[in-house]
Amino acid sequence: MRTIDWRDDHIVAVDQTALPDAVRMLDIHTVAELTDAIRRLAIRGAPALGVAGALGAALAAREPADVCRRQVEALRQARPTAVNLAWGVDRAMRRLPEGPAAVLAEALGILDEDVRANRALAARGADWLLAHGAARLNVQTHCNAGGLACVEWGTALGVVRALHERGALGRVYVDETRPLLQGSRLTTWELARLGIEHTLVVDSAGPSVLARGLADAVLVGADRIAANGDVINKIGTYPLALAAARAGIPFVVAAPESTLDPDSPTGQDVEIEIRDGAEIVHMGQIRTAPAGTPTLNLAFDLTPADLVTAIVTEHRVIHPAKGERP
Template sequence: MIPTLEWLPTGVNFLDQTKLPLEETYVLATDYKQVATVIRDMIVRGAPAIGVSAAMGVAIGIQRSQATSLAELTKEVAEIDAHLAATRPTAVNLFWGIAEIRNLYNNLAAKNTPISEIKEAVVARARQMYDEDIAACKQMGANGASLLPKQGTVLTHCNAGALATCGYGSALGVIRAAIEAGHKIDVFADETRPFLQGARLTAWELMKDNIPTTVLCDNMAASLMYQGKIQAVIVGADRIAANGDVANKIGTYGVAILAKEHGIPFYVAAPWSTIDIKTAHGGLIPIEQRSALEVTHSNGKQMTPDGVGIENPAFDVTPAKYVTAIITERGVLTGPYNESIQAFASADTTQPALVEA
């Protein structure tokens, strides 16, 4: 796959996902404010990719700082963190990525480490997180492949593929792994209005891998499920609460209800960093509200009457009772999720405190 993001000597290079599938162009961010803009404007998107992008944003901010003392740099790091944390509130990976670099900085600063060494260390950690994300996606794929049908059609909503991560993908990574294991799988990709991540991005990257893919309008899933044309659903996540409630792209909740009604398994694939054990349930997850222009306009052309009211939440929350299993790089979680998540979390001593906006 073409890299979603890449650390270069000149800055962080991002594949511009707003231009896909018709143009493969890049945006080079040379400071942390430009990285923040890339995240906010969805040039890069998908929770895992946002997390690593935020980490690289903090790292490049520290690397390019002109501070001459640790006190001055510490104040600047707080400003960098706050600026990046204000970009997209729902994806918990954003705050995880910021916290990874912030905590490393704090540890090194507490030891009076020279600024030049701190700069090298934070860049190295951000680049390591990139590699770790790809490894986590491949492990998720290995953990979840056997859950998908040996032969059949799998529905996905939004894009939880290589484009939403640093490579391979979460939900689409499970599909890739199943196909690599010999499963005969076709993919139905919901178009995912209003930003069309399924129609533009999922279809584009699966076709790159020669995986049979059909784009559906969002309102077609129920009919196709009723006809027996869908054997499983798999999606990604932007935040998973401690009780297993899942925040994902708007429309996911409706797909989950339909899957339950038709007896179709509904799987969520996400790295452990997407699980927010400090948020008790989905009702506490902040839901990003995006610009009305995403609804009123398509390819620059106005599609709605002047002055009409617009509602544009970017995400919804699927209650845990609709989720058959949550696939992570650590293993597959099943209900009751408050117990299985806690069991996995109890073995983890590396989770940093989150930096919230």
């Protein structure tokens, strides 16, 4: 099953807000529908957003020039922190002078490249972990960086899948990932379908999992990687990096080359999305804080390069903690 695809001149995508209760597909015919799906996280995950941006550009390319420009800019800004979204839009739109068919061809190329890239980085990540650890590993992950965050394979969970296929994976400890529970709703759903042993923990227990020696490595994805190796990922990643450093275990980021952003010198230069506070004063439809409670709903955090043991892409392994830069 592909998380996002092109079918009969429109986008089809898994509605990730419906999981784990139902597998529901979205049929998206307009850029406005796509932008809405991205903003409400029905489509999410850095590589999937790159593909969505490219396919959205193909939709926009059918429109008159002024409409196309407005739609493309709104789409680029739908999730400002995730660099892949704007990357996908811009790469596809460079073909616009050749006509809408060329934009679509570029977008479909990006879609197929995502599958190949993530399979390659998954194999490279598994190789690196096995070369730097035990023959059988327990890992801890945060948020969702599996097939749902890509087209059909995964980044961090792609590495997990590669370890599992080699018989080298023990157990995966999954952080729930507040406030929208991408870990408990999405990652556990994927792991169960793959037959991978896993245990769900609350976010605040994540560092204690490492302190107790239950995991041999932390494995996460990324939404943007700055030129100095700083990593921007789902809020709650930074505490895991601190805990991994304290426990003396690798903190590994798995992300395609498209997530590397040479135009952001450091993580401090990246805009961190702040989402609606309603997400943290409700659990589903249930209110968990008094009405009017002030909130700061940071969607992402910054993990400094010196805490990042390795960044694994489809082409290479970078070691920021040793001073290497992307």
